[in-house]
Amino acid sequence: MNILVINCGSSSLKYQLIDSTSEAVLAKGLCERIGIDGSVLTHTPAGKDKVKIETPMPNHTVAVKLVIDALTDANHGVIKSLDEISAVGHRVVHGGEKFATSVVIDDAVMKAIEECNDLAPLHNPANLIGINSCKEIMPNVPMVAVFDTAFHQTMPEKAYLYGLPYEYYEKYKVRRYGFHGTSHDYVSAKAAELLGKTREDLKIIVCHLGNGGSISAVDHGKCVDTSMGLTPLEGLIMGTRSGDIDPAICDFICQKEGLTPAEMNNVLNKKSGVLGLSKVSSDFRDIEAAANEGNKLARVTLDAFYYRVAKYVGAYTAAMNGVDVIAFTAGVGENNISGRVEICKYFGYLGTEIDEEKNNIRGEERIISKDGSKVTLMCIPTNEELAIARQTLALVK
Ligand code: AMP
Numbered sequence: 001m002n003i004l005v006i007n008c009g010s011s012s013l014k015y016q017l018i019d020s021t022s023e024a025v026l027a028k029g030l031c032e033r034i035g036i037d038g039s040v041l042t043h044t045p046a047g048k049d050k051v052k053i054e055t056p057m058p059n060h061t062v063a064v065k066l067v068i069d070a071l072t073d074a075n076h077g078v079i080k081s082l083d084e085i086s087a088v089g090h091r092v093v094h095g096g097e098k099f100a101t102s103v104v105i106d107d108a109v110m111k112a113i114e115e116c117n118d119l120a121p122l123h124n125p126a127n128l129i130g131i132n133s134c135k136e137i138m139p140n141v142p143m144v145a146v147f148d149t150a151f152h153q154t155m156p157e158k159a160y161l162y163g164l165p166y167e168y169y170e171k172y173k174v175r176r177y178g179f180h181g182t183s184h185d186y187v188s189a190k191a192a193e194l195l196g197k198t199r200e201d202l203k204i205i206v207c208h209l210g211n212g213g214s215i216s217a218v219d220h221g222k223c224v225d226t227s228m229g230l231t232p233l234e235g236l237i238m239g240t241r242s243g244d245i246d247p248a249i250c251d252f253i254c255q256k257e258g259l260t261p262a263e264m265n266n267v268l269n270k271k272s273g274v275l276g277l278s279k280v281s282s283d284f285r286d287i288e289a290a291a292n293e294g295n296k297l298a299r300v301t302l303d304a305f306y307y308r309v310a311k312y313v314g315a316y317t318a319a320m321n322g323v324d325v326i327a328f329t330a331g332v333g334e335n336n337i338s339g340r341v342e343i344c345k346y347f348g349y350l351g352t353e354i355d356e357e358k359n360n361i362r363g364e365e366r367i368i369s370k371d372g373s374k375v376t377l378m379c380i381p382t383n384e385e386l387a388i389a390r391q392t393l394a395l396v397k
Pocket of ligand 1: 209210211212239282283284285286288330331332335336337362
């Protein structure tokens with residue numbers, strides 16, 4: 001069976017066609033600038049060169065149609081017809097408290113996702129557009145929603161409630177939800193597999209460090225805490241997001257700079273993080289290069305980022321009363337060799353030590369701590385698309 005995995009943004013649509021038997025990616029691609037001038041589809045069939053198709057995409061339905069055309073094209077296609085797509089798995093960012101697992105999409109599910117729009121106004125409406133467009137083009141193909149928040153729904157109240165008037169939770173469901181759940185789920189399961197154990201026997205901390213970053217505590221297979229909150233703004237210092245700050249800073253800056261709350265929100269989401277702090281870039285490679293050339297602000301930005309990661313690992317070690325595995329994943333976690341070394345310098349008290357030789361890898365699944373280490377350190381490339389395909393298959397089989 002072939003599963004089409006769709007990750008739809010407001011003006012973009014990423015896809016992968018995965019053969020569920022071999023778990024091979026048959027083709028992948030990206031539609032960009034949907035609804036604006038200069039729309040382009042970049043399609044990469046496995047083992048072949050990228051194809052760039054520049055053609056107007058006034059809406060997502062046109063984009064989905066072009067994706068299907070590319071997948072079935074005589075030259076760069078990988079299947080003969082639409083009939084070879086057995087199901088579609090959609091990444092949906094926010095499932096609120098309504099979804100603790102993935103679900104087959106029907107009208108009631110669509111309505112429930114829409115009811116979560118308030119909680120993720122930039123993401124959920126775009127996800128719904130993607131689902132509707134796929135339904136239009138593939139009316140008879142089953143669709144599954146896989147939520148970024150679902151894996152974290154096992155968090156206990158003490159972890160997900162904020163110290164705010166309880167009525168905001170009652171009225172508006174203001175609480176911690178967490179994101180990157182598909183990745184935390186996939187990586188924690190992989191970590192156990194790498195140790196030859198089941199996740200139910202382990203206390204695992206997953207550090208998903210990408211442009212967006214979050215950490216989760218997975219205690220005997222269940223997420224008990226995670227660093228992102230009501231929105232993906234909380235927690236680590238990220239590419240452009242501030243992560244944790246004193247909430248009073250917002251009003252202070254609004255008054256000093258004459259900003260509206262919406263403008264402040266934009267600063268916190270788009271102009272802060274390592275970009276705002278370093279004044280260099282949101283990309284960790286650029287900041288590392290600048291730091292290596294003697295840029296002091298770039299150096300302190302990296303230090304602040306590593307320090308925040310280490311603090312969360314400490315907090316989650318306490319939350320679980322111990323830790324067996326600390327796993328690094330996503331762009332920075334998988335590729336930043338010196339970053340992992342810097343972060344792990346804080347973990348001596350846990351009786352673990354990074355093995356610099358084993359750690360000298362990018363994007364590879366490997367144990368990177370010294371033999372006999374009390375806590376095992378790992379690098380595990382995440383694969384959210386494969387996780388979505390697996391969950392989709394499990395539900396439609
Ligand atoms: P992601 O959001 O998971 O795609 O991660 C993107 C981030 O990973 C970017 O900030 C990149 O700079 C970072 N990244 C990718 N490769 C490396 C690398 N070799 N060293 C440091 N950071 C990297």
